[in-house]
Amino acid sequence: MQYTSFQPRPRTLLGPGPADVHPRILAAMARPTIGHLDPLFIALMDEIKDLLRYAFRTENRLTMPVSGPGSVGMETCFVNLVEPGDKVVVCINGVFGTRMKENVERIGATAVVVADPWGRAVDPNKLEDALRAHPDAKVVAFVHAETSTGARSDAKTLVEIAHRHDCITIVDAVTALGGCELQVDAWDIDAVYAGSQKCLSCTPGLAPISLNERALERIRSRQARVQSWFMDLNLVMGYWDGSQRRSYHHTAPINALYGLHEALLMLREEGIEQAWARHHRHHLALRAGLEALGLALIVPEGERLPQLNLVSIPEGIDDATVRARLLAEYDLELGAGLGDLAGKVWRIGLMGYSSRPENLMLCLGALGTVLR
Numbered sequence: 309m310q311y312t313s314f315q316p317r318p319r320t321l322l323g324p325g326p327a328d329v330h331p332r333i334l335a336a337m338a339r340p341t342i343g344h345l346d347p348l349f350i351a352l353m354d355e356i357k358d359l360l361r362y363a364f365r366t367e368n369r370l371t372m373p374v375s376g377p378g379s380v381g382m383e384t385c386f387v388n389l390v391e392p393g394d395k396v397v398v399c400i401n402g403v404f405g406t407r408m409k410e411n412v413e414r415i416g417a418t419a420v421v422v423a424d425p426w427g428r429a430v431d432p433n434k435l436e437d438a439l440r441a442h443p444d445a446k447v448v449a450f451v452h453a454e455t456s457t458g459a460r461s462d463a464k465t466l467v468e469i470a471h472r473h474d475c476i477t478i479v480d481a482v483t484a485l486g487g488c489e490l491q492v493d494a495w496d497i498d499a500v501y502a503g504s505q506k507c508l509s510c511t512p513g514l515a516p517i518s519l520n521e522r523a524l525e526r527i528r529s530r531q532a533r534v535q536s537w538f539m540d541l542n543l544v545m546g547y548w549d550g551s552q553r554r555s556y557h558h559t560a561p562i563n564a565l566y567g568l569h570e571a572l573l574m575l576r577e578e579g580i581e582q583a584w585a586r587h588h589r590h591h592l593a594l595r596a597g598l599e600a601l602g603l604a605l606i607v608p609e610g611e612r613l614p615q616l617n618l619v620s621i622p623e624g625i626d627d628a629t630v631r632a633r634l635l636a637e638y639d640l641e642l643g644a645g646l647g648d649l650a651g652k653v654w655r656i657g658l659m660g661y662s663s664r665p666e667n668l669m670l671c672l673g674a675l676g677t678v679l680r
């Protein structure tokens with residue numbers, strides 16, 4: 309067997325993530341690797357934290373990227389903020405809410421589920437009812453942008469309800485960050501995690517998180533030690549917190565962080581509100597084009613994510629055949645449905661650098677031809 313360097317064909321990634329990575333970001337990642345305690349790298353870490361505060365719209369001191377994919381961001385929030393025996397209200401309207409429940413149960417805490425249909429936003433009235441029925445709940449967790457269904461929940465209202473019932477909030481913003489409005493401070497979100505590979509157009513593998521004072525106080529007053537050594541924020545902060553003498557915790561993914569820095573710089577150059585507006589504009593154009601092809605979005609208007617569009621597969625059309633042809637003939641990747649939606653929908657993501665007019669045209673043109 310003769311092995312050679314891997315040279316993937318360039319694809320256009322219009323699925324649920326990863327999105328296309330901007331060439332500027334790939335170029336940044338190819339720069340020389342330096343030490344993870346090098347003063348130059350420490351300065352870069354401080355800039356990344358500042359730029360993340362801009363992206364999250366927060367002044368939270370504890371704002372940083374966790375080394376690991378979005379799932380590690382999720383787990384970091386849960387293992388630090390939930391203790392064995394706690395009661396956590398988990399809103400489930402898709403795959404990622406289900407994973408939150410799994411996190412809660414693996415900690416030895418109790419999950420109270422607020423269930424909504426896949427493809428719909430979390431119903432605030434159901435959350436209110438659950439919190440009335442469980443006054444001992446300590447945490448409310450929900451997904452702002454459900455990638456499995458394309459539904460956006462009203463994070464501001466859900467957080468307000470949770471706080472009225474003395475709960476802190478854990479919000480999944482993996483797909484939300486950079487693609488639709490997310491206001492960590494103005495909405496008073498206590499803990500939020502995101503991913504590098506969606507609307508930030510960076511490579512997968514980093515999970516920005518941000519925790520406010522209320523969340524930090526919860527960590528300080530824990531009875532039980534955080535069961536994960538790697539994700540214990542008390543220890544991670546020894547490396548990421550500039551007010552302390554930085555010490556080795558783990559070897560940071562240095563070049564990946566060059567990429568995240570470049571991605572955040574580009575977001576700042578564009579302007580966060582302009583990025584939200586771009587995603588919205590391209591969503592409207594995609595919707596109009598899909599309607600012209602006779603294809604319908606499944607999420608009701610008003611609950612739709614601009615960056616991720618779920619399209620019903622027309623009667624008699626084979627999901628896998630269409631996606632295979634799009635990949636083979638157009639180098640175009642669309643996402644398949646997950647769980648109950650498998651075989652019934654396509655997930656079309658216009659995220660970050662993928663959210664461009666030429667990709668819209670490619671997607672509509674290719675789908676139109678393959679479905680003819």
Ligand code: PLP
Pocket residue numbers: 324325377378379380382404451453454455456480481482483503512513
């Ligand atoms: N949460 C949501 C809403 C996601 O869309 C994803 C990934 O698609 C995750 C969590 C997990 O992120 P990762 O796959 O980077 O671990």
